[in-house]
Amino acid sequence: MTKISGADIVLKCLQKLGVDTLFGYPGGVVLPLYDRFPDYPDINHILVRHEQAAGHAADGYARASGKLGVALATSGPGATNLVTAITNAHMDSVPTLFITGNVTRSLLGKDGFQEADITGITMPIVKHNYIVMRPDDLAYAFSEAAYIATTGRPGAVHIDIPKDVFIEEAEFHWPEDVHIRGYNPPTIGASESIESATEIINQAERPLIFAGHGIILSDAAEQLQAFAEKGGIPVVNTLLGLGSINPNHVLSYGMLGMHGSYWANHAASSADVIIGLGMRMDDRALGRFEDMNPNAKIIHVDIDPAEHQKNIETHVPIVGNVKDVLGQLIKSINTSTHPDWLQWINEMRINHKESMSIPNGPELSAQYAISRIADLIGPESVLCTGVGQHQMWAAQFGNISRPRQFITSGGLGTMGFEVPAAMGAQAACPDRPVWTICGDGGFQMTFQEIGTMVAEKLPVKMAIMNNCYLGMVRQWQELFYDKNLVDVDITQPDFLKIAEAYGIRGIRVTNQEDVDAAIQEAEADPGPVIIDFRVVQQDNVWPMVPAGAALSETVESSGQI
């Protein structure tokens, strides 16, 4: 067999893995790889403007498509710029592969130009990482890395390749089977756990499902609905679980957690049986752990056994792929209804509707703008967000109806995620409209990617909820720091001039009545568009579970704090 360069092996590996898009930025040590790109026209390299954005774009690409997202950077600063994006993807269990170059093998450890110990740096923020020291090992590393990233609990995997490994030649053998003795992702749940869970569910009077990101990652929305319907069990979602069930479904009760609905949070603390499905019992979703619901029996289905008993005590932990486990549970549970329990939640929803509603105007509110965007672009579009108030309002009023519709940074809470992630989602879904709800703060962290969007013809619509504040920080200062507003009044550039600089359409909206026309104008434009929504400056997200409080202590207005 003829020998080929390590660079060719890397590109052939990507072909074998079905990678047709990667986001990257060149630099010294990865030049041997870039040099070979022209011979692989089926791999579309999208040149970003900053490596962090390459990582977030790969993340958004993976979330929107369910496929492996891939980002590439050079050594040293290129690699360290990826760190935020790697952490973000891994924390939200997004299947991603990060490739970095490093200095020539003989220079490793010598503090040469643009050397960083990037595998040492990424070790605690990835599912696994590799530094490949021989071109012969590249194919094994890539096949294992992709397998690890996409199976079990998905996550980020990082491969570091010294420059001369790209240049040295080796034979290319693609391993058709991956066999890793230390890694065996679970599938179905153990039968004794299924039996215990079934017994508890059958006897429940007030059961409640917490549906998380795992439902979307394992493509189990259909099973979730069938399970909820058979058991007559209401469903609440975590932030990343939004879209796992249609919000108009009779058993769907919206989001729980810090800015979840009053009724979802009270249902959580009043249920007698809680069934956590593909979620990690996170503090933002559950509030103060010990008082979340000390009386409920908790069944926790997760593919990662380390999530069981980590934050709260679980009565029946079930290790398995939530899709497979739901298949088992659908067979084993009795058909049931819980009319009194549903009525209890329904009444609470009617009585507390006010605390999560769109302000009546006449001023332009972010809630109104977001809800109009959601209505006009429809559920077949992709809706991305940054982090902060606008993110919570998008979760509350975005009418998230299908899996992979909503792309948001959950675990890490990364401001600046919105623009590059939407760019990645658009690359993954060229036929879907992609809108991103931006904060005026977060937008300024990564808007350089508009340059990439223009060059690559990725027509992302960026809707900035511009309140001239770092809104969520301001809300906390108002409520918990005695209205002492410090460093949250952020001076804005003229966002329309930014649009103009990049040669794209910019629209400013200051009145409620102009919202629909602006959205339609943006939709009609074939390119990226910025809409600068000048929204109410000092508004708060309600309801709210103050940090450290229990879900049952959900407050509905500042008067209650």
Added chain:
Amino acid sequence: MKTDLTGPLQTIAALVEDRPGVLTRVASLFRRRGYNIESLAVGSTDEIGVSRMTIVVEGTPLIGDQVAKQLDKLIDVITAEVLEDGESVGRELALIKVMTKPEQRREILDIVEIFRASVVDLSAASVIIQITAANETIEALTDNLRPYGILELVRTGGIALVRGEGTTQMPHFEDEELRRFHQESGRIPSGDLPHLSD
């Protein structure tokens, strides 16, 4: 010199790939999750390419369980399990250098004998004692030697094996239920099962 044990100890056995970086991955995990390592012993096993780590951590059984599960998540950790006290045998080796005045030498040798330890070096003013025993026995011996003046002490960290014919095993997939499930779902089981979790 003596460290006071503030809580119960859990012993975890892990079979790991004998690769560069494994120890860093394990150490990094302990640091990040805030687990307190009492001791860590690493050595080869009967199988080429597999090392065995015995890690003693401070904490409740629930923490021991979390540590084992977090360790097991590392790709290079083949398997990790908590060894229950009554169901395993734990040993540790310690070398203790004690000052000896000629008139005290007999007393010290008596203590050595009582603990079934042995003397591995002797000089005019000092003696090195070797003991292989369970953690508590080593503690008791050092307590008894302390009045004479301990010059230096080194311990290997605990190692342990499950009692009886049970072993800390490599994962295997003989679960009939799992095999049936794969067949029913039309998946072709090849080699060890299962790899694809869809």
